[in-house]
Amino acid sequence: MKRSRSCSPTFLAIKQHKPTSPTTHLTYHALEEHNHNIPSLPPCALLQMALEERAHSLSDIPIIPPPSTRSSQRSRSSSPVRPSDAQYRGGHLRRAKIFVGDEIPASIxxxxxxxxxxxxxSSGNDHLYQISERLWRKSKELEKKPSGEAEWTEALYAALNDLKPVEFEAVRNRDWRTDLKPPVHNPRPTIPRKRSELHQPLQENAATDSLYPSPDSSRVIEPAIPVFRLxxxxxxxxxxxxxxxLADSLEHAKGRDIAQSLLLDMQDTSTLISDPHVTPLGLRFPFLIVEAKAGATGGNLYQAQxxxxxxxxxxxxxxxxxxxLRDSQDLNRENQDCVETSDESGQATPDIKLNLAFSITTEGPVHELWLHFRKPNEDFQMVCIGIWRTTSKDGSLNFLRHLSAxxxxxxGEFKDNLVSILQDL
Known part of the structure; x- marks a missing residue:
């Protein structure tokens, strides 16, 4: 039995063609007869040959990503990231001239x-003891559970609400106006180099840049400048x-109508911003703030500070x-000689009263008391004046004694000083 063999049409056509003699000359008629007898390749074969030839010709050429891809990769790698707590204190706060942990001047x-x-x-110890007892028991209760910031804030707010006079307002978790923050010194644009240094590399690379322009050349010459915000x-x-x-205190000197509208008018005309909240809440001249954290939910004192x-x-x-505003009024009432004389004599107590604020930072039962003031060189200072743990009876009592003071x-003195200034405006 003969073995059958499958052949393609092209192969059969070549096989059936009558072979030429080795001695056949390569003439024009012979080439024409050869082209006539050999069938043409199918289109799919021609396409495959073209693709293989193109791939072979491009195999030695390096693949360079488009400029948009390279620039996007660079922008992702250099994009600003959220600073750490230490970077925020050492960079952002420092650029705003806010410093934590300095010494208190002798006068203050x-x-x-x-x-x-x-x-x-002083007097009122019975009432203070009752509030301290409640804060201590609540702190012991919260410490046994993974309590968060809201629970610890509520415990302190309850104690503060029991201590504060009726003349005070105490609000929670409300945004302050962004335009009231201390200004931040941001880096200036890069100082331009000398003209000779600036033009030398441009002249050397002029020919290269004209042939192969770099889309990132501007980024190299002018790097991005970081922006610091509080x-x-x-x-x-x-x-x-x-x-x-405040209206009740001003009524005797200003009259009821003016006393009720004085601070409102000043706020609306931006003459004096006394309520810091985005939505005014009727709380004027804040002098005590609380920032609470909880270790159970990842917070710490450093963040609160x-x-x-x-x-x-x-x-x-x-x-x-x-x-x-008071000083500008004084300048309008007195001549320059009197102002210079009063400046040389110095003003101690009135200036100190308008240069103090307090804050409480907490991490669970740990409560820190801070004093804020401003030095003559306009640096803001924040100094710790006490730390207590409210899960201790003595700690809770001593903390509330300082808070009550x-x-x-x-x-007392703080409010009286404000009222005396507002009466003269």
Whole structure:
């Protein structure tokens, strides 16, 4: 039996063609007869041959990504990322001249010790003991559970609400206006090089750039400049004077109508911003803020301190707005010689009263008390003056004694100084 063999049409056509003699000359007629007898390749075979030839010709050429791909890769690698807590303090706060942990000047230390914390064991101890007992029991209860910021803030707010006078307002978790924050010094654009240095590389690379322009050349010459911004304050608790209490204090000197509308008109005309909230809440001249964190939910004191540093500095700027308004009124009433004489004599106590604010930072049961003030060189300072743990009976009581002293000062000398200035405006 003969073995059958399958052949393609092209192969059969070549096989059936009558072979030529080896001695056949390569003439025009022979080539024409050869082309006539050999069938042409099918289109699919021609396409495959063309693709193989193209692939072979491009195999030695390196593949370069398009400019858009390279620039997008570079932009992703150099895109700004959220700074760490340490970077925020060392970069953002420092550029706003806000410093944490310095020493208290002697004049401010003397005033604080003699006018605010001079009588911590005064009258009202029975009421204070009851509030301290409740805060201690609540802290012990929260410590047994993975309690978050809201629970710890609520415990402190309850104690603060029991301590504060009726003349005060205490609000929670409300945004402050972004235009009240301390200004931040941002880097200036890159200093241009000397003209000779600037043109030399451009001339050397002129021919190359004309043939192969670089889409990223501008990025290389002018690198991106970082922009530093402070986070907008949003204290967990904010304490200040109420609209009604200030109106009552101003009524005798200004009359009822003017007393009720004075701060409203100043706020609406941006003459004096005394309520820091985006939506005004009738809380004027905040002097105490609280920033609470909970270790159970990943918060810590360092984060709370960073937030309190901005809020406390903003409170100082609000008070500075009032003192600047007072100074401008004095300039209109007195001649320059009298102003220079008063400046040389110095003003101690009134300036200190308008240059103090307090903040409380917490991490669970740990409560820190901070003093905010501004140095003559306009640096904002934040100094810790005490730390207590409210799961301890003594710690809870001592903490509330200091808090009660601040509230008494706020309703006393602090408020009286504000009212005396507002009466003269």
């Amino acid at each position: 230390s003397c005033y604080v010790n003699t006018s605010i914390f001079h009588n911590l064991t 986070k907008d304050p949003r204290p967990d608790i904010c304490v200040g004077l109420s609209d009604d209490s 960073n937030q309190a540093a901005v809020g406390g500095s903003t409170a100082l700027l609000i008070l500075k707005g009032l003192s600047d 601040i509230l008494r000062w706020g309703n």
